[in-house]
Amino acid sequence: MLEVQGLTCFRQNRCLFADLNFVLSEHQICQIEGPNGAGKSTLLRAILGLFRADEGQVIWSGKSTTQQAELFLQQVFFLGHKFAINSDLTPWQNLEFWSALNPTQNDDFDSALTKVGLTGLEHIPCHSLSAGQHRRVALARLWLTNTKLWVLDEPFTAIDKSGVQLLQQRFNSHLTSGGMILLTSHQDLSQDFAQLHTIKLTDNTGEII
């Protein structure tokens, strides 16, 4: 279980959110919403310890993440705005490189790339791919990772409608198997999720629905 307790973050003397509290349990997905600049990415980064919050703490499995940072991050799959694809490598080589450094449930790169619609493009350099195909290479990792908590910053950016549907199906299978997902998105989720929570960041506070 992930617990966010009293999280407060300022940037450039502006309070992005104050005293934010929420819990994310197994099988739950939480969507963080808000206008551009509201602080959604900052919140994700603060939860992961990549940005220092001004106040508050994050608890993972009953213990502060600062006391178990390495262990915590081993159980997290994070997809940020910069999704760490080497354009000189092929999609297949990118997955091979990534899986050497991260906990995976399998090394079936061909299957993962097929899932994200990149059949036939597995072995050409990523710089020859479109923006959406590039993004799909990064998202193929979701079919390889075995981490419990997925933290995804705008995962649908540049993805077409069928890709969005496919991703959400993958989300559902992860949740069914006991996973948790925290994501930002400017789009409403189109699939039914049994346990969907929403956090709306406004001017300076998070409102939990």
Ligand SMILES: Nc1ncnc2c1ncn2[C@@H]1O[C@H](COP(=O)(O)OP(=O)(O)OP(=O)(O)O)[C@@H](O)[C@H]1O
């Ligand atoms: N590297 C940075 N240095 C200083 N201030 C920053 C930095 N990144 C973001 N900020 C400030 O923090 C605020 C929140 O940014 P953040 O990226 O968290 O917003 P967001 O809600 O994710 O926006 P978007 O929807 O545009 O992705 C912004 O208004 C910006 O002024």
